[in-house]
Amino acid sequence: MTDRTNPELVIVLDFGAQYAQLIARKVRQCNVYCELLPHDTPLDELAKRQPWGVILSGGPDSVYAPGAPVPPRELFELGIPILGICYGMQLMCHLLGGSVTRGIKREYGKADLEVLSDADLFRGLPQTMTCWMSHGDSVATLPDGFHALGKTANTAHAAVADTDRRFYGVQFHPEVTHTPRGLEVLRNFLYGACECSGSWTVASIVDSAVAAIRQQVGESRVLCGLSGGVDSAATAALVHRAVGEQLVCLFVDHGFLREGEPEEVQRTFAAHFGVNLVTIDASERFLARLVGITDPEQKRLRIGEEFIRVFEEEAGRLGDFPFLAQGTLYSDVVESGPHNAAQIKRHHNVGGLPERMNFSLVEPLRGLFKDEARAVAGELGIPDEITWRHPFPGPGLAVRVIGEVTREKLDILRQADTIMLEEIKRAGLYREIFQALTVLPDVRSVGVMGDERTYGYPIVVRCVTSEDVMTADWARLPHDLLECLSTRIVNEVPAVNRVLYDLTSKPPGTIEWE
Numbered sequence: 350m351t352d353r354t355n356p357e358l359v360i361v362l363d364f365g366a367q368y369a370q371l372i373a374r375k376v377r378q379c380n381v382y383c384e385l386l387p388h389d390t391p392l393d394e395l396a397k398r399q400p401w402g403v404i405l406s407g408g409p410d411s412v413y414a415p416g417a418p419v420p421p422r423e424l425f426e427l428g429i430p431i432l433g434i435c436y437g438m439q440l441m442c443h444l445l446g447g448s449v450t451r452g453i454k455r456e457y458g459k460a461d462l463e464v465l466s467d468a469d470l471f472r473g474l475p476q477t478m479t480c481w482m483s484h485g486d487s488v489a490t491l492p493d494g495f496h497a498l499g500k501t502a503n504t505a506h507a508a509v510a511d512t513d514r515r516f517y518g519v520q521f522h523p524e525v526t527h528t529p530r531g532l533e534v535l536r537n538f539l540y541g542a543c544e545c546s547g548s549w550t551v552a553s554i555v556d557s558a559v560a561a562i563r564q565q566v567g568e569s570r571v572l573c574g575l576s577g578g579v580d581s582a583a584t585a586a587l588v589h590r591a592v593g594e595q596l597v598c599l600f601v602d603h604g605f606l607r608e609g610e611p612e613e614v615q616r617t618f619a620a621h622f623g624v625n626l627v628t629i630d631a632s633e634r635f636l637a638r639l640v641g642i643t644d645p646e647q648k649r650l651r652i653g654e655e656f657i658r659v660f661e662e663e664a665g666r667l668g669d670f671p672f673l674a675q676g677t678l679y680s681d682v683v684e685s686g687p688h689n690a691a692q693i694k695r696h697h698n699v700g701g702l703p704e705r706m707n708f709s710l711v712e713p714l715r716g717l718f719k720d721e722a723r724a725v726a727g728e729l730g731i732p733d734e735i736t737w738r739h740p741f742p743g744p745g746l747a748v749r750v751i752g753e754v755t756r757e758k759l760d761i762l763r764q765a766d767t768i769m770l771e772e773i774k775r776a777g778l779y780r781e782i783f784q785a786l787t788v789l790p791d792v793r794s795v796g797v798m799g800d801e802r803t804y805g806y807p808i809v810v811r812c813v814t815s816e817d818v819m820t821a822d823w824a825r826l827p828h829d830l831l832e833c834l835s836t837r838i839v840n841e842v843p844a845v846n847r848v849l850y851d852l853t854s855k856p857p858g859t860i861e862w863e
């Protein structure tokens with residue numbers, strides 16, 4: 350039984366669902382803190398965290414398949430409310446004595462759910478509602494104590510409950526937008542069965558992060574690497590709020606930043622936080638490491654190594670720092686888990702600092718998704734230019750200049766990039782677009798300007814939309830905006846005589862070119 354003096358927490362057990370992360374995000378949207386854990390998390394570890402409720406996710410398996418994932422059986426004896434979704438519901442019914450039939454009536458896509466009981470999960474919801482189904486197996490007979498809460502034309506047990514034990518199951522997916530009232534179903538589970546009050550708000554996240562940092566750090570000094578992006582900025586602001594002068598921020602300018610970026614980062618931090626900021630202009634030494642290097646992975650490797658070297662040198666010079674603060678997000682934690690996809694590129698950021706540097710890590714955003722980190726940044730008064738800045742790779746423009754990186758090419762790319770961003774912002778599309786970038790390929794082509802032959806570089810404009818970074822689509826920009834980009838870049842950047850727009854989604858492309 351959960352001790353309800355502990356903060357509200359709901360655990361999603363992941364059975365391999367495509368939508369497991371989405372469930373966690375939706376629970377958090379209901380202002381209830383939620384964590385995703387593997388399905389085989391040991392019972393004592395689950396119990397120790399004192400969850401107010403547990404959600405069993407869907408998954409690709411059939412409950413009768415050999416090796417099908419199961420939760421610890423005693424989970425059902427802890428007295429904690431449980432919601433099973435799709436496979437999670439089938440599993441719960443199967444483990445508690447019901448039966449599941451295999452793929453007789455498959456159901457994929459939208460279905461009309463007839464609500465049989467307007468209490469519990471469906472409190473305040475209509476008698477019939479659209480829901481999204483994606484299953485081959487179905488629950489045939491219910492375990493003792495269960496009854497149906499809803500059905501569809503093909504599924505007699507589309508929603509079920511044992512209200513005494515506070516066990517619920519839905520065959521449909523309440524977490525997807527194709528179930529328009531799905532969030533309310535989840536909210537009914539969280540606020541009704543689990544008795545949560547929705548106390549997890551941005552203000553409460555900031556308060557508890559600040560308290561946790563104070564407790565972790567005590568009187569010691571903390572070093573924080575700033576990149577100019579929202580995650581490291583919010584991290585620094587939290588640490589600063591917690592321990593003030595004990596924080597020193599280190600901003601390494603590797604020379605591959607966009608126009609005006611180093612100045613902007615320094616200005617923002619001086620103006621808004623009054624933090625101790627040390628800026629290192631290391632552009633010469635980074636550029637020197639890339640002479641003659643054309644292979645993308647070599648570039649990344651060398652920049653990563655040089656970054657560590659500069660960081661180590663400066664940390665040594667600045668004195669004793671037992672703690673290193675960094676802006677690791679929950680998605681980084683989940684993605685670097687055991688089911689992580691094949692490594693496509695060697696990503697470089699401050700998180701790549703080696704363990705032998707002997708820092709203890711302070712990672713106040715480790716439990717947050719990007720949108721939540723942005724909300725924290727807003728709460729902390731970080732200006733919109735940083736909060737809503739598009740993601741920017743650690744190696745910066747060096748992976749957007751294809752082939753050897755030279756000062757001349759960086760300058761060309763910077764000018765084109767500035768124009769592109771100006772026009773995207775002017776068109777009011779900056780927030781809609783996940784990432785907008787320009788690339789300078791290592792080719793030249795012939796053109797004609799003012800009756801004269803030109804032999805110049807093309808600039809590739811790449812704008813993508815994305816929810817999760819893992820997949821992305823090219824943004825459908827208005828033709829007049831494309832025209833304006835092309836005209837301005839060719840007219841204003843002397844070495845450029847062509848502009849291309851990248852029409853590749855991810856996959857098969859990646860967002861960056863290298």
Ligand code: XMP
Pocket residue numbers: 693694695696697698740741742743744784818855858859860861862863
């Ligand atoms: P790709 O190109 O793999 O990029 O589709 C996915 C996202 O990651 C960013 N990116 C990086 N971020 N260090 C980072 O911190 C890196 O080395 C790095 N490389 C790519 C990229 O801009 C996109 O948002």
